[in-house]
Amino acid sequence: MDSAPLTGVTVLEVAQEVSGPYCAKLLADFGAEVVKVEPPGQGDPARNLGPFAQEDPHPEKSCPFHYLNASKKGITLNLRHPAGVDIFQQLARRAHVLVEDLGPGVMDSLGLGYETLEKVNPALVYTSITNFGLSGPYRDYKATHAIHAALAGWTFQTGEPDREPLTPGGWTSHYMTGTISAAGTVAALLCAQETGTGQRVDMNHLESLVPIMAFAMGDYIMKGINRGRRGNIFYSGSVLPAKDGWIGVNALMQEHFDLLCAFLDMPELVEDPRFANGYVRRQYAAELRDLVAEHVKGRTKDDLFHGGQAMRIPMGLVPNPPEVLALEQHHERGYLSEVEHPVTGKETQPGPPFRMYETPARPVSPAPLLGQHNQEVYCGWLGYTREELAVLRQSGVI
Known part of the structure; x- marks a missing residue:
């Protein structure tokens, strides 16, 4: 057809x-x-x-x-x-x-x-x-x-x-x-x-x-937790300033977190008890963000995006409208x-x-x-x- x-x-x-x-x-x-x-x-x-x-x-x-x-x-x-x-x-x-x-x-x-x-x-x-x-x-x-x-x-x-x-x-x-x-x-x-x-x-x-509120509603329905605002910091990632723009990181799974630490040359985080798993990373999300941000700020957004993706880490550009139109994926x-x-x-x-x-x-x-x-x-x-x-x-x- x-x-x-x-x-x-x-x-x-x-x-x-x-x-x-x-x-x-x-x-x-x-x-x-x-x-x-x-x-x-x-x-x-x-x-x-x-x-x-x-x-x-x-x-x-x-x-x-x-x-x-x-x-x-x-x-x-x-x-x-x-x-x-x-x-x-x-x-x-x-x-x-x-x-x-x-x-x-x-x-x-x-x-x-x-x-x-x-x-x-x-x-x-x-x-x-x-x-x-x-x-x-x-x-x-x-x-x-x-x-x-x-x-x-x-x-x-x-x-x-x-x-x-x-x-x-x-x-x-x-x-x-x-x-x-x-x-x-x-x-x-x-x-x-x-x-x-x-x-x-x-x-x-x-x-x-x-x-779209399924996770927040689930927290309340299943656990009685009324989830509040988390801003731009959460345990699995954040939007961080790179050398020439912004990069989004969302290392949700433990595998992603371990790969992120290797990619950013931060092996010590894997052994740090504050970041041992997703549950404890929630409690130290702000500290984790600051540590990751320090290793991100000197690298270009394209290097972070393509390099991170090559290691199967969920990382993404944060493009403005002209950059969205220019994405090679669309073309x-x-x-x-x-x-x-x-x-x-x-x-x-x-x-x-x-x-x-x-x-x-x-x-x-x-x-x-x-x-x-x-x-x-x-x-x-x-x-x-x-x-x-x-x-x-x-x-x-x-």
Whole structure:
């Protein structure tokens, strides 16, 4: 086979910013035909997220939007207009999947909730991504990544022991939730293909993040220990300053610790009772860090990384963004894609985070311009004429 695994699957996306669009992007990478539905005139709010190409805050130059919506088609449709609701139902009739992240009850208020679209298309997989789920006392609470991480317990675990908790960086909760949502969607799609019946897929940020706290939760559940923040020092390693940057060390297993001591020419540590095993190393983590740091600071990060890995020690570079893009691993595997966008020109984007050797991912294509595929979708799929399309545009429907 040479076609992507979800070839022939049609996905409607009514999603904004990160988690929903990333879920749909992964489905597009797997070969699904994803149609992104945006409000006329303004589009997805992510079009206003920087950084922007040429430092121009233009809705067609948002770098995050370009990445999150690559390989999709884009249409505009006013879902608050009765004609827009009717058209969306026509689209849903021929779709296999709907991904939405507008919030609990919003699609229902538009006349496009699961119960309504289930009647239009009984086989539809309807994925809803929310902050806290479609039920429970937090159902309607507002949140961002900072709040998701806090309520999941992640923030409490992040930072120095004697300082306030810190919010983990980036939009991590959104990307994690988008990834897990794509997996849940594909599972429901497989079920629908087998049974002919779709279902609601209830995804949320909080429950997607809590599993990363498994070790801390395990300490409490199994031992009654409420683990606090450990900062950048822990018994198996740390992030340490090298001669020309930073190096990460994580000698978790005893074998790794013994090899690390040999690599750094510190054989005396193996015999030191303070560092005899992982249990006692926990008690002397700060002392161990200082000793290792003294032997690391005079060596280059590449020497430490490649030399340590040659001895099978878990050590890693701590690259900045340009250095991430320059990693030879990415170039050897062809992970980075060159995409030609009609407004901004050539862009470098991360490729799909998977390899399938019999059914490869589809080549990355640029994110759609606002309403770029209106004619293709409305005329080609639903049979509207160009004249009818012009009327819909003038009426504010598309």
